[in-house]
Amino acid sequence: MHTRVSLVVCASYDDDVLKEAVAKAIELSGFTLSFLRGKRVILKPNLLMPIAPERAVTTHPAFFRAVAELVLDETNNVCVIDSPNFFALSSALKKTGIGEVAQSLGLEIADNTITRPLHWEGACRYKTHEISEAFFDADVIINLPKLKSHSLTYLTGAVKNLFGTIPGTKKAQMHMKVPDPVEFSEYLLDLYGATLFGFEKKKEFLHMMDAVVGLEGEGPGPSGKPKKIGAVIAGADAVAVDVVAAKLVNFDINKIFTITRSFRRSFGINSPADISIKGDDIEKMKIADFVPSKTSVLKSRFWSSITPALKNLFVERPIPVEGKCTLCFYCRRVCPAGAIIEQKDARVPAFNSSKCIRCFCCLETCPNEAIVLKKGLLQWGK
Ligand code: SF4
Ligand code: SF4
Numbered sequence: 001m002h003t004r005v006s007l008v009v010c011a012s013y014d015d016d017v018l019k020e021a022v023a024k025a026i027e028l029s030g031f032t033l034s035f036l037r038g039k040r041v042i043l044k045p046n047l048l049m050p051i052a053p054e055r056a057v058t059t060h061p062a063f064f065r066a067v068a069e070l071v072l073d074e075t076n077n078v079c080v081i082d083s084p085n086f087f088a089l090s091s092a093l094k095k096t097g098i099g100e101v102a103q104s105l106g107l108e109i110a111d112n113t114i115t116r117p118l119h120w121e122g123a124c125r126y127k128t129h130e131i132s133e134a135f136f137d138a139d140v141i142i143n144l145p146k147l148k149s150h151s152l153t154y155l156t157g158a159v160k161n162l163f164g165t166i167p168g169t170k171k172a173q174m175h176m177k178v179p180d181p182v183e184f185s186e187y188l189l190d191l192y193g194a195t196l197f198g199f200e201k202k203k204e205f206l207h208m209m210d211a212v213v214g215l216e217g218e219g220p221g222p223s224g225k226p227k228k229i230g231a232v233i234a235g236a237d238a239v240a241v242d243v244v245a246a247k248l249v250n251f252d253i254n255k256i257f258t259i260t261r262s263f264r265r266s267f268g269i270n271s272p273a274d275i276s277i278k279g280d281d282i283e284k285m286k287i288a289d290f291v292p293s294k295t296s297v298l299k300s301r302f303w304s305s306i307t308p309a310l311k312n313l314f315v316e317r318p319i320p321v322e323g324k325c326t327l328c329f330y331c332r333r334v335c336p337a338g339a340i341i342e343q344k345d346a347r348v349p350a351f352n353s354s355k356c357i358r359c360f361c362c363l364e365t366c367p368n369e370a371i372v373l374k375k376g377l378l379q380w381g382k
Contacts, residue, residue, distance in 0.1 A: 003269055004030045005235035005244045007279045010212050013062040021232045022066040022208065028278040029234040031206050036074035039139035043068060043107070046146045046161050046210075047082040048220060049365065050095035056215045056226035059144045061097035063210040063232075067144060068105050081110035081134045083167045085365055086334050110134030112167050120198035122266070123190035129198075131165040136199065143207045143238065147231075147245050148215035148224060151293040151360035152181055156220045157245045158207035158238035159192050159258040166191075169334070175359035176336035185257030192238055193267060207241045209233040211248065216291040221364035223371065229287055231280075239268050240275045247272075247282060249290035294373060295360065308354040316373040317356055318363050320348035324370035331362035331371065 006028035010021035026033060045059035053060050071078055080102050084092040089112050093099030102109060116133040135141065145161035152175075153160055163171060178184045195203065211231040215224035231248060235241045239262040246253045253259045253272065263270050295316050306315075320331070325348045332340040332349055339355035340362060348370075351362075363371045 001269055002274050002276065003235060003237040003240045004028075004276045004278055005233060005237070005240045007244055007248070007277050007282055007285070008232045009230055009280045009285060010232045011230050013060050013212055015062060015066070018062055018066040018212070019069065022063070023070060025208065025232040025234040025279065026070065026206070029206070029236065031234070031236065033070060033074055035204070036071055036140060039075055040077045040079070040137060041071050041075055041140045041142060042135060042138040043071070043078060043080050043142050043144060044161065044164065045080070045082055045098055045144040046164065047084050047089065047092040047096055047098065049084050049087050049367070050091040051222060051367070052095060053097050054226065055222055056146065056213045057148070057221055057224070058092070058096040059098065059146050059210045060212065061101045063212065064098050064144060065101045065105070067142060067208055068101065068107060071142065072105060079108040079110050079134060079138070081112055081132055082164045083112045083132060083171070085171060085361065086169045115167055118194050118198045120190070120194035122197060123193055124186055126187050126190040129166065129191050129194055130170065132167055135165055135195070137201070138203055139201070140204045140206065141195070143205065145207065145209050146215065147209055147211040147229060147233075147249065148219040149217060149290070149292050150220050151218055151295045151363055153185060153188070153258060154255045154292060155242060155246055155251055157209060157242040159188055159242055159262070162192055162195055162238070163188060165195065172334050172336040172359070172361050175361060176357065179357040179359060182257050182261070185261055188258050189262050189265060193265065196267060205236055205238070207235055207238050209241055209245055211245060214249065214290070218293050218363060218373070222367055223363050223369050225291070227287070227290060229290070231285055237268050243269075243272050243275060244277060244282070248285060249287050251290070251292060295358070311358065312353050312376055313378045314376045315358055316375055317351070317353040317358070318360065318371045319351055319374045321370045321372055322347045324368050325349070326368055326370070328367065330365050330367065334361045334365045336361065
């Protein structure tokens with residue numbers, strides 16, 4: 001299948017600049033805004049956690065506003081939803097600035113806690129997903145990911161952002177159920193396929209990526225570092241949008257299993273050659289020094305068969321840092337393996353590296369950058 005992805009220069013979150021870039025990206029992607037007339041539209045930003053927009057962890061509120069205003073020109077039936085890792089949606093909306101935009105535009109906020117099973121028989125392995133009910137009655141889903149590096153999936157973009165259809169802590173439970181990064185990526189593709197083919201009422205998709213400022217290093221949470229990229233990317237195919245994002249930040253797509261494994265599927269593109277990039281010149285926009293996560297989990301093809309002892313020798317493990325840790329215990333709450341416990345009179349929680357499955361949910365969640373990666377005893381190199 002051939003698909004089109006638009007790539008447009010956007011130097012800042014200044015309202016006028018952004019709105020022009022977003023409108024151009026939508027037009028070049030082949031999506032017609034008038035199609036939205038009279039339709040029910042879901043806007044699905046990345047609201048990982050309650051955090052200020054300057055940290056580049058969540059979709060920027062100005063980006064959200066630019067898209068929402070264009071949508072509102074066509075329909076008033078617009079709803080916002082996402083499921084932060086374990087924080088309430090209301091607190092994430094408030095801190096990220098997206099709640100204020102949604103309120104000023106009169107957008108409906110969906111209840112992300114009411115769920116319903118979404119079943120797709122054509123999935124490779126994970127056929128049923130308990131997702132937020134609000135997605136079911138939509139005609140169009142506009143997915144608004146942020147371009148970020150990711151400790152487990154290398155890149156988080158359009159495919160990974162759909163993981164937010166699963167409510168709160170159920171996401172962490174999936175990490176426990178599927179700790180292997182390759183298998184986890186297959187799971188994400190089954191979920192993506194379910195959103196394409198599992199709904200009785202078929203949805204149209206538009207994936208609009210906020211790549212004006214991205215997040216590099218130990219993303220996708222506060223341990224990552226904001227990095228200016230200066231782009232808006234849009235398309236109807238989530239994998240294709242992620243391929244263009246990866247190329248833009250000079251990431252090797254072979255390290256991104258949500259991309260490589262998708263090429264074997266019966267839907268979507270089969271290779272990067274199936275993408276026509278419309279708009280600005282990707283070669284001139286490339287960010288050559290965008291830093292990926294340091295974790296080595298993606299280098300192991302046999303992750304699920306590695307014993308805890310071998311993991312401790314050859315794989316980085318998260319450890320808390322005294323002086324930075326405030327003992328908020330968000331890490332303990334999010335840890336699906338029960339590997340983090342409170343220790344009496346200590347200034348940091350105790351991390352049990354043998355129980356740890358290296359999902360890095362703690363690193364993603366810690367609000368104080370108080371978790372760092374420590375190399376395994378037999379790991380070498382940078
Ligand atoms: S390591 Fe981070 S998340 Fe965990 S208790 Fe300390 S500050 Fe909180
Ligand atoms: S300690 Fe951190 S990386 Fe390890 S299982 Fe718990 S949340 Fe995941």
